[in-house]
Amino acid sequence: MSAAPAIEVTDLTVAYGEKPVLWDVDLEVAPGVLMAIVGPNGAGKTTLIRSILGMVEPAAGRALVYGRPYAEQRRLVAYVPQRGSVDWDFPTSVLDVVLMGRYGRLGWVRRPGAADRAAAREALEQVGMAALAGRQISQLSGGQQQRVFLARALVQHADLYFMDEPFQGVDATTELAIVELLRTLRSSGKTVVAVHHDLQTVPEYFDQVTLLNVRRIASGPVDEVFTEENLRLTYGGHAAFFGRNGA
Amino acid sequence: MLDLFDDYTLRTVALGSAALGITSGALGTFAVLRRQSLLGDAISHAALPGVAIAFLLTGSKSPLVLVAGAAVAGFLGTLAVMGVVRTTRVKYDAALGIVLSVFFGLGLVLLTFIQRRPDASQAGLDRFLFGQAAGLLRRDLITMAILGGIALAVMLLVWKELKLLAFDPDYGASLGFPMRALDVLLTSLLVVAIVIGLQTVGVVLMAAMVIAPAAAARQWTDRLGLAAALAALFGALAGIVGSVLSAETERLPTGPTIVLSATAIVLVSLLAAGKRGLLWRELRGRRDRRRLRLAAVLADLHALELQHPDAARGHSAAVLSIMSGGALPSLLELERRGEVRRLGEDEWALTDAGRREAER
Numbered sequence: 001m002s003a004a005p006a007i008e009v010t011d012l013t014v015a016y017g018e019k020p021v022l023w024d025v026d027l028e029v030a031p032g033v034l035m036a037i038v039g040p041n042g043a044g045k046t047t048l049i050r051s052i053l054g055m056v057e058p059a060a061g062r063a064l065v066y067g068r069p070y071a072e073q074r075r076l077v078a079y080v081p082q083r084g085s086v087d088w089d090f091p092t093s094v095l096d097v098v099l100m101g102r103y104g105r106l107g108w109v110r111r112p113g114a115a116d117r118a119a120a121r122e123a124l125e126q127v128g129m130a131a132l133a134g135r136q137i138s139q140l141s142g143g144q145q146q147r148v149f150l151a152r153a154l155v156q157h158a159d160l161y162f163m164d165e166p167f168q169g170v171d172a173t174t175e176l177a178i179v180e181l182l183r184t185l186r187s188s189g190k191t192v193v194a195v196h197h198d199l200q201t202v203p204e205y206f207d208q209v210t211l212l213n214v215r216r217i218a219s220g221p222v223d224e225v226f227t228e229e230n231l232r233l234t235y236g237g238h239a240a241f242f243g244r245n246g247a
Numbered sequence: 248m249l250d251l252f253d254d255y256t257l258r259t260v261a262l263g264s265a266a267l268g269i270t271s272g273a274l275g276t277f278a279v280l281r282r283q284s285l286l287g288d289a290i291s292h293a294a295l296p297g298v299a300i301a302f303l304l305t306g307s308k309s310p311l312v313l314v315a316g317a318a319v320a321g322f323l324g325t326l327a328v329m330g331v332v333r334t335t336r337v338k339y340d341a342a343l344g345i346v347l348s349v350f351f352g353l354g355l356v357l358l359t360f361i362q363r364r365p366d367a368s369q370a371g372l373d374r375f376l377f378g379q380a381a382g383l384l385r386r387d388l389i390t391m392a393i394l395g396g397i398a399l400a401v402m403l404l405v406w407k408e409l410k411l412l413a414f415d416p417d418y419g420a421s422l423g424f425p426m427r428a429l430d431v432l433l434t435s436l437l438v439v440a441i442v443i444g445l446q447t448v449g450v451v452l453m454a455a456m457v458i459a460p461a462a463a464a465r466q467w468t469d470r471l472g473l474a475a476a477l478a479a480l481f482g483a484l485a486g487i488v489g490s491v492l493s494a495e496t497e498r499l500p501t502g503p504t505i506v507l508s509a510t511a512i513v514l515v516s517l518l519a520a521g522k523r524g525l526l527w528r529e530l531r532g533r534r535d536r537r538r539l540r541l542a543a544v545l546a547d548l549h550a551l552e553l554q555h556p557d558a559a560r561g562h563s564a565a566v567l568s569i570m571s572g573g574a575l576p577s578l579l580e581l582e583r584r585g586e587v588r589r590l591g592e593d594e595w596a597l598t599d600a601g602r603r604e605a606e607r
Contacts, residue, residue: 055417055420055421074421074422079418081417087280091468091470091473091474092410092414092470093470096471097414100410100411103411104424109404136469138469
């Protein structure tokens with residue numbers, strides 16, 4: 001890609017009804033960065049991702065992906081929604097869900113073929129789920145569900161990945177597998193932006209962090225902006241509770 | 248039964264009911280998976296005033312005209328539901344209820360008005376209430392088959408997009424598919440599936456033909472394609488059985504008979520279907536419990552044996568019953584398996600095989 005930042009958000013304001021969810025947010029993410037978005041519930045983290053992806057109409061401001069609006073750059077972007085957002089009792093198999101990641105490049109009407117299935121199996125391999133390709137999705141554990149979603153994003157062969165709480169409710173094995181995956185993605189020049197809840201692991205898992213609470217409190221390298229002061233500004237009175245251990 | 252199908256009228260009836268069952272079954276699969284089962288109920292009730300108005304405007308009872316009227320009204324009904332949800336604080340289920348009753352009420356008023364008119368041409372519109380397969384003509388059948396065929400063809404064409412819509416619409420939107428347009432498309436297909444069944448099943452019960460076959464099929468399979476195919480099959484089966492029964496029996500209304508046939512299929516599926524079936528689950532539960540009881544008795548005997556090193560000593564069923572309750576049937580079963588032997592009238596000990604099993 002050119003020198004354009006992976007994400008460039010300027011003056012983004014989003015409101016549901018009269019209540020602002022995001023207020024005048026600026027954000028710039030360089031390519032090859034693992035960025036966490038943290039903030040309390042209702043801080044607008046998911047909304048920020050959804051408005052970059054064009055699913056939410058902003059009241060003001062704009063978001064660019066590699067220098068252009070998202071609609072022109074879909075091929076470069078993969079989205080991993082919260083795993084709780086779908087019905088896992090849906091009658092389908094693991095491989096079938098991962099194949100959905102190919103639908104975008106297939107376009108209308110065309111069905112996935114042998115090449116798509118090969119890509120899907122490869123992605124399942126990458127998340128350690130190859131053996132479960134034929135399994136009905138209702139039989140998966142929470143961690144396995146998350147890995148299926150990650151594999152579905154991987155088959156898109158994107159450059160920029162948006163992940164909404166990828167570590168939410170997963171087992172320790174899956175957590176390690178995801179961390180390893182994030183590092184693999186970074187080492188091949190990919191960019192990851194993830195909504196994250198566990199403040200303790202931010203410095204370990206991510207290079208950069210954006211602290212968000214309707215407004216952008218701070219954004220930048222973890223060692224510079226992930227401070228007690230900024231956390232207090234983000235989380236209000238609860239900051240001490242959430243503070244970094246031994247920082 | 249064979250000469251039933253030589254009967255021209257009956258064959259028309261059976262084929263028509265099969266066509267409506269296939270279409271509503273397959274498309275109902277998506278409605279049920281998206282938790283929109285009741286949307287079908289709203290659409291079918293909302294279609295009634297459309298039938299009446301189409302007749303009032305054209306004076307025609309041609310199936311195409313009436314079905315078109317039903318489709319327009321059914322579609323307006325769903326738009327009304329969406330409109331109410333979007334612009335007011337009324338929730339989805341309440342909006343469905345309101346639209347359903349308002350449209351249905353209007354339909355009843357218009358139907359009564361039509362029936363009170365002096366000319367005789369109005370006869371037969373009331374069959375749209377509870378359905379009447381006996382009146383099905385060849386031209387009705389052709390209309391139903393063509394409309395149903397188109398709806399199914401469109402469904403198959405955008406199958407993967409509909410799957411995306413049903414499973415993960417947000418993700419679909421991120422891929423660039425217009426999810427709202429797909430939603431409207433699926434609803435339109437559902438409207439088609441419903442209106443072609445109205446004449447046979449009636450507006451009151453048509454929703455059951457959307458829900459029941461799909462719910463039954465879901466019991467048997469974990470594949471979307473198979474679920475839709477099975478639902479189509481069940482829908483056709485219910486349609487044929489119900490309509491033929493009612494056509495052969497005097498004063499048996501078609502709609503209710505078809506719906507009861509579908510209900511029978513649902514019941515059988517709930518009870519008997521593979522791993523999800525209630526019957527199978529009960530049997531498996533019993534088997535597991537029995538296996539656990541056997542293992543418990545075996546373990547108790549083993550523990551007793553370890554406490555009494557003088558080996559070949561027996562223990563009574565009463566002692567074992569104190570340890571794990573109701574031991575005698577388990578002891579008899581274990582004896583049959585050769586894992587326990589009887590030393591006296593009520594004296595039981597492990598065999599070598601039983602000891603190995605207990606130590607496992």
